[in-house]
Amino acid sequence: MTPSPVLTIQSVSKTYGSNTVLHGVSLPLHPGEVLALTGENGAGKSTLSKIISGLERASQGSLQLGGQAFAPASRRDAEALGVRMVMQELSLVPTLTVAENLLLGAIPHRGRWRAHWIDHAQLNTRAVAQLAKMGIEDIDPRTPVSQLGIGQQQMVEIARNLQDNTRVLILDEPTAMLTPRETRHLFDQIALLKAQGVAIVYVSHRLEELIQIADTLAVLRDGRLVKTCAMRSVTEPDIVQLMVGHAVDQDMGRPRRPRGPLLLNAKNLGRGTAVQDVSLQVHAGEVFGIAGLVGSGRTELLRLLFGADRTDTGEITIQGTAHKGWRSPIKAIAAGIGLVTEDRKSQGLLLSQPIRINTTLSDVGAVSHAGWLDRAREDSIAQNMVQRLSIRCSGPEQAVGTLSGGNQQKVVFARWLHRECNVLLLDEPTRGVDVGARADIYAELEKMAEAGKALLMVSSDLRELMQMCDRIGVMAHGRLVTVFERGEWTEKSLLAAAFTDTAALNGTHG
């Protein structure tokens, strides 16, 4: 017999101004059920999750938790009743230790003057137990969170939400920053929680994960629930079709693109232990991929190439002109380099400003005339970008901060499309972007390659690299350990290279 639902969502709608983003969504969630919530960027997944976890209020409709009316006015309210959400943006306090973050609000005290004596021994013991729930043994609870890698921070955030009273746990893109090993830990943990009767809402664009982990599928399209069914009754192409409304081609067998003149030649680049002696060449018309685990130095390499960090060693030659690294990104940009990253904060999106300004800011010269801003031109460029990249919005005047995460990512991309650059560095360019929108971005990258630009793309998504790239270099422990030509790689060989023990290669094992 099916148990009665722990959470019932009844005809929930949400309206912002005149824009209705959720239309009468009804859904039951049972104890021990893993529900995959998916849909295109802007379909309403985060909005629904936020309503359940007390961060937003429904405009219409109601929720029930364990048969009782449930209308949390805040996140705290929802958490008190055991409904928790792990958001895409982490909410840890970087200056506090792992243990303090884990037990924030329940810090153990000693002595009579409770406020003055934090019992660190007990705090750390409890933190170790909390981390063990996630199978994490290699993080010292006394470490300040700011010293952890982003994947580890994500694990701490998830561990923090595994409290004894947790009945409903919403995970929003939980594996975006996890290594394969951390992802396995997370899945083991989900299985454990399931066995304990916790209901899980798993929001993700990674369809293969949804299929692996979920019992039930719920697909939102334009704020409407278009399908709920048992996960075992559908295939990956079925899910894509439900999300996007049509099939999306994933062509893995494309031929290698013709290689033009050398545009980017990096020689012996190094910075501390993060990037060591990396040399690579990218030609016009070529897409060069970089694979590797989180922390292997992929992002750091792009930061050196873009001048976001200074190099200790090496040389960067752009179109025949050699540079001893860059003193700042301004120099790199002037030399024709652009950088798209998934880290929207570092991309300096002006969240309160409209799409129009955020798009054209990268090259104001192109939208001004004799020192005056040409508003009509600015409007037409922004409108064009919105259509070209299918940015889901009410129009180019919508503030970027009110767009869904994936659509913000497209604005970052639009910015570099607007600014002409010959070498484009891409760091996880489609993270958090749905399959349909991904296809739009791939088509734009294809056009850029055809137009003779050199593209260097870091991605954790091996399928993305295998689909898009002409060559794939694999990094491990700060080194570029191997470069595969199209046709030479398999998913297995790429993974094996990512796990290369460089210390063993160098014969430096202690």
Ligand SMILES: Nc1ncnc2c1ncn2[C@@H]1O[C@H](COP(=O)(O)OP(=O)(O)OP(=O)(O)O)[C@@H](O)[C@H]1O
């Ligand atoms: N505060 C707000 N004001 C106006 N519109 C908003 C606001 N918050 C969200 N929206 C709109 O609601 C719609 C749904 O956004 P939501 O973030 O729920 O989508 P999502 O399915 O989670 O997308 P993604 O996969 O990109 O994270 C979007 O069109 C977004 O622009």
